[in-house]
Amino acid sequence: MSAESHLIDMQGLNSHYGGRQVLFDIRFTIPRRQVTVIMGVSGCGKTTLLRHLIGLKATQPGQVMIDGEDLGGFDEAKLRAYRLKTGVLFQGGALFNSLSLWENIAVPLKVHTRLPEKIIRIMAVIKLGLVGLSEFCDYMPSQLSGGMRKRAGLARALAMDPEILFVDEPSSGLDPITAAGLDQLILDLRETLGMTIIVVTHELESAFHIADQLIVMDQGRVLAAGGPEEIQASGDKRVRQFLNRQADPRWTENPATSSCLPGERVEEGKG
Amino acid sequence: MSAAVLDPPGDAPVVELTGTVDFKSVPELRKRLLKVVKKRGGDGLRLDFRRVTRMDTSGVAMLVELHQLASSRGSRLALIGLNEQVRRMIQLARLDRLLGVSIGEEAGCQ
Ligand SMILES: Nc1ncnc2c1ncn2[C@@H]1O[C@H](COP(=O)(O)OP(=O)(O)O)[C@@H](O)[C@H]1O
Ligand SMILES: [Mg+2]
Numbered sequence: 193m194s195a196e197s198h199l200i201d202m203q204g205l206n207s208h209y210g211g212r213q214v215l216f217d218i219r220f221t222i223p224r225r226q227v228t229v230i231m232g233v234s235g236c237g238k239t240t241l242l243r244h245l246i247g248l249k250a251t252q253p254g255q256v257m258i259d260g261e262d263l264g265g266f267d268e269a270k271l272r273a274y275r276l277k278t279g280v281l282f283q284g285g286a287l288f289n290s291l292s293l294w295e296n297i298a299v300p301l302k303v304h305t306r307l308p309e310k311i312i313r314i315m316a317v318i319k320l321g322l323v324g325l326s327e328f329c330d331y332m333p334s335q336l337s338g339g340m341r342k343r344a345g346l347a348r349a350l351a352m353d354p355e356i357l358f359v360d361e362p363s364s365g366l367d368p369i370t371a372a373g374l375d376q377l378i379l380d381l382r383e384t385l386g387m388t389i390i391v392v393t394h395e396l397e398s399a400f401h402i403a404d405q406l407i408v409m410d411q412g413r414v415l416a417a418g419g420p421e422e423i424q425a426s427g428d429k430r431v432r433q434f435l436n437r438q439a440d441p442r443w444t445e446n447p448a449t450s451s452c453l454p455g456e457r458v459e460e461g462k463g
Numbered sequence: 464m465s466a467a468v469l470d471p472p473g474d475a476p477v478v479e480l481t482g483t484v485d486f487k488s489v490p491e492l493r494k495r496l497l498k499v500v501k502k503r504g505g506d507g508l509r510l511d512f513r514r515v516t517r518m519d520t521s522g523v524a525m526l527v528e529l530h531q532l533a534s535s536r537g538s539r540l541a542l543i544g545l546n547e548q549v550r551r552m553i554q555l556a557r558l559d560r561l562l563g564v565s566i567g568e569e570a571g572c573q
Contacts, residue, residue: 305486307521311493314524318556352486353519384555 199224199356199388200245201257207240207249213412214240220407220417225386227378229399232409233434238392239283241409242358245390246280247271276304279354283361285345287333293320293344294329300351319347322377339370346374350381356388357381363395371395375402396435400424408434464488466495475507475541481514484522484549493525500529504536513544522549523556530562539563 200222207215215237222228230238243249244256244263253264258274266274287296294316301312313329320326323343333341342362349357359378363371375398381387393399399406406423408415408431416423416431426432464482476499484492500508508529512518530540542564545553553564 301486305521306490307486308490308493310528311489311521311524314527315520318520318523318527318558321557322555380555384551 197223199259203255203257205241205244205251205255207237207244207412209240215244215412218412218414220414222388222390223405224388225382226404227382227389227391227402228405228407229403230390230392230407230409231394231396231399231434232415233394236409237412238409239360242280242360242390242392246278246358247275276352277355279349279352279357281342281346281349281357281359281362283364285342287341287344287348289333292330292332293325293336293347296333296344297348297351300348304352315351316347319350320344322350323347324373339366342366343370343374346377353385354387356390358390360392361394362391363393363398371398378402410434464492466492468495468499470503475509476503477509477511479511479514482516484515484518484525486519486521489521489525493528496525496529497532500532500536504538507538507541508533509541509543511543512546512549515546515549518549518552520552520556523552523558526553526562527558 198221202218202220202222205215205218206213218241230241232238240249244251247263247266251264253262256263261270263274287293288299291299294313297316297319298309298312301307301315305312307315317326317329320329323346325340325343325347328336328340328344333344336344342365346359346362349359357378362374362378366374378389378391379402382389391399391402400420400423403420405417406420407417408423408426410430415434416426416428418426423431424435426435464480464484464487466481467479469477469479478496478499480492482488496508496510510526526540526542533540540562542562545564550559550564553559553562558564
């Protein structure tokens with residue numbers, strides 16, 4: 193049950209933009225058929241990490257194993273086959289504005305399969321139904337709200353029935369009800385189809401609701417990895433800081449707890 | 464994927480499917496099944512899934528199309544012996560009612 197139970201094994205990923213290193217020796221494993229949530233403040237490297245896992249940013253050999261094979265050693269054909277098994281919803285989640293919703297979802301199906309148009313249209317309606325948009329299949333993206341466009345983007349990510357789904361900040365900019373619906377769909381996809389799902393988010397409530405495993409990142413490094421209870425109970429100061437900052441939407445801090453305040457640190461009781 | 468058409472006289476035709484019903488096999492399979500429904504019109508069609516290992520959304524879409532065609536001819540589609548994965552695909556799409564698939568259906572029962 194070693195390598196086999198893990199779909200992805202990060203064995204020390206380093207990443208650079210130009211001369212600047214942004215990921216440092218990232219190590220964790222992603223189990224199959226579970227939801228892994230990657231958390232951390234803006235700029236800590238979450239999207240860069242996803243870009244490696246999707247094959248959009250080159251990975252050095254020996255740093256990331258996918259299904260027992262070295263991602264850094266994939267040739268073009270291998271990479272293409274891997275991408276066919278993955279679905280991605282990017283942070284921007286852009287749709288083609290000149291295409292209707294169903295035509296947007298049809299794009300990957302037309303590119304990668306020989307399915308007839310009629311079947312593709314039914315598939316698109318099924319996928320739109322998963323995200324609650326089957327009535328909107330002939331709408332243009334410009335006629336929809338941001339939240340609906342995001343959901344349509346997810347439907348498109350699901351077009352090819354991916355085994356692995358990557359989602360970057362799914363609920364940012366969504367109203368709470370839509371965000372909760374998205375969480376439920378992610379759980380349904382895991383439950384019903386056994387999909388392996390990797391979600392990047394900084395919405396704490398959502399993260400703890402959907403995650404089987406949580407990865408907390410900070411400044412390009414993994415701070416902590418574990419189940420929700422484990423992370424919740426973490427004694428690591430920076431993990432606690434992250435959890436507490438996120439739980440409180442106010443910017444105003446209690447100066448008594450600041451490490452910048454000279455003298456004895458005051459421990460604050462929970463209120 | 465293979466599909467054997469059994470056509471007992473006086474009874475609904477049965478198609479025994481074997482293997483994976485997915486975006487690779489659906490284009491050919493669909494042509495054959497549409498032909499059977501068109502030829503046998505109102506007699507209905509029984510699709511035997513007992514030897515199907517996996518189905519994807521293109522398979523579900525194909526069943527929807529076959530169902531629509533059969534309904535327009537006053538007949539219906541019967542799905543037999545769906546495994547857990549196939550049933551879940553249909554249920555996730557919320558098409559179990561339309562396609563007459565019930566939860567907990569025993570393999571081999573209708
Ligand atoms: N295309 C890029 N070129 C140069 N630097 C980048 C690029 N994309 C991201 N970065 C930098 O890499 C770091 C990690 O960014 P990113 O992975 O987008 O973080 P996150 O998704 O957690 O907000 C940041 O410092 C960011 O400025
Ligand atoms: Mg990001």
